[in-house]
Amino acid sequence: MTPAEVAAHLNSLAKPPGSLGRLEDLAAQLCHLQQTLTPKTTPRRIVLFAADHGVVAEGVTAWPSEVTQLMVRTIARGRAASSVLAASTGTDLRVVDVGTLGPTSPEATLHVWKVRAGSRNLAREPALTVDEFRQAVAVGEKQAESAAEAGMVVVAAGEMGIGNTTPASCLTSLLTGSPTDETVGLGAGADDAILERKRRVVGEAVDRVRGKLPTDPETAIAAVCGLEIAAMAGFYRRAAVLKRTVVLDGFIATSAALVAERLWPGTARQMIAAHRSAEPGHAVALRQLGLKPILDNWGMRLGEGTGALIAMPLLDAAAAIMGMAMLHEAGVQ
Numbered sequence: 636m637t638p639a640e641v642a643a644h645l646n647s648l649a650k651p652p653g654s655l656g657r658l659e660d661l662a663a664q665l666c667h668l669q670q671t672l673t674p675k676t677t678p679r680r681i682v683l684f685a686a687d688h689g690v691v692a693e694g695v696t697a698w699p700s701e702v703t704q705l706m707v708r709t710i711a712r713g714r715a716a717s718s719v720l721a722a723s724t725g726t727d728l729r730v731v732d733v734g735t736l737g738p739t740s741p742e743a744t745l746h747v748w749k750v751r752a753g754s755r756n757l758a759r760e761p762a763l764t765v766d767e768f769r770q771a772v773a774v775g776e777k778q779a780e781s782a783a784e785a786g787m788v789v790v791a792a793g794e795m796g797i798g799n800t801t802p803a804s805c806l807t808s809l810l811t812g813s814p815t816d817e818t819v820g821l822g823a824g825a826d827d828a829i830l831e832r833k834r835r836v837v838g839e840a841v842d843r844v845r846g847k848l849p850t851d852p853e854t855a856i857a858a859v860c861g862l863e864i865a866a867m868a869g870f871y872r873r874a875a876v877l878k879r880t881v882v883l884d885g886f887i888a889t890s891a892a893l894v895a896e897r898l899w900p901g902t903a904r905q906m907i908a909a910h911r912s913a914e915p916g917h918a919v920a921l922r923q924l925g926l927k928p929i930l931d932n933w934g935m936r937l938g939e940g941t942g943a944l945i946a947m948p949l950l951d952a953a954a955a956i957m958g959m960a961m962l963h964e965a966g967v968q
């Protein structure tokens with residue numbers, strides 16, 4: 636199905652051509668991704684990957700690492716922002732602990748595939764070995780496979796991991812070549828002192844690994860990555876191969892998309908960008924991937940898959956308009 640065929644169909648529906656604006660673009664994108672004029676947006680699933688970060692020891696976040704596990708429990712109990720938005724949009728939600736610190740709580744809905752208890756401090760040493768990076772990628776790939784096996788047509792990934800805007804900024808600078816003042820932001824609420832430390836940590840880490848990127852991209856990426864980011868990259872890789880429609884979340888999820896596109900080119904072709912986060916690096920990463928977000932200026936900066944989730948009703952609306960009558964069926968010549 637060519638873009639011209641999809642456009643011709645949209646223009647022959649019972650409305651002035653183009654009158655549903657961006658909704659028509661989104662409908663065309665769904666038709667193109669699913670190679671049909673009757674795209675589906677359900678059943679759908681979001682998988683949230685959780686992990687901790689050794690770099691928190693550098694004072695780059697306003698929150699302690701314990702919050703990661705506390706929020707994982709809250710998500711699993713159905714009480715976090717991601718849980719209520721998943722419920723309200725009819726999206727199946729799964730939480731996967733790929734590397735939090737300490738023992739994981741025994742919530743029934745929580746899946747545990749721990750590669751290690753948190754990444755190392757990327758300011759002092761490589762955060763992950765290539766082997767650990769690959770293991771986390773494999774966890775994400777498994778989740779994409781199990782979503783496809785369960786019949787999910789639309790999938791999204793999200794994350795929970797205190798400190799993870801620091802590796803996300805490192806990856807965004809590393810993979811786009813953008814300076815740190817364009818990729819480092821407030822995260823979950825940094826003050827001026829935190830922001831200054833974060834800029835320095837990100838700048839120095841990227842300087843250390845940049846030279847390895849052309850010849851050994853996995854080593855360079857693993858050195859400044861996080862386990863949940865690697866898992867999201869693997870999730871995207873496999874979901875794209877399995878031709879799922881992939882909805883992107885915010886800054887951290889999109890840094891994982893950059894990793895996936897760099898290591899497995901073409902992955903981003905299956906992606907729809909939900910929103911543009913308030914984190915400055917998100918726009919930089921989306922630009923590099925050639926993706927235009929559905930929702931702009933919503934000021935969201937939570938992560939946890941919440942941006943992807945609030946875009947789901949718009950995907951439903953876009954799919955629904957493909958069921959409209961044609962102009963001639965309405966008697967309009």
Ligand SMILES: Cc1cc2ncn([C@H]3O[C@H](COP(=O)(O)O)[C@@H](O)[C@H]3O)c2cc1C
Binds near residue numbers: 824938
């Ligand atoms: C209560 C709470 C819930 C969250 N849910 C997502 N994040 C978001 O904030 C964290 C990243 O920001 P930083 O790098 O500044 O630590 C990640 O856990 C991300 O998912 C949260 C953060 C907090 C505090």
Ligand SMILES: O=C(O)c1cccnc1
Binds near residue numbers: 884886912917936
């Ligand atoms: O855009 C995001 O994903 C984001 C931004 C700030 C903090 N946590 C997540």
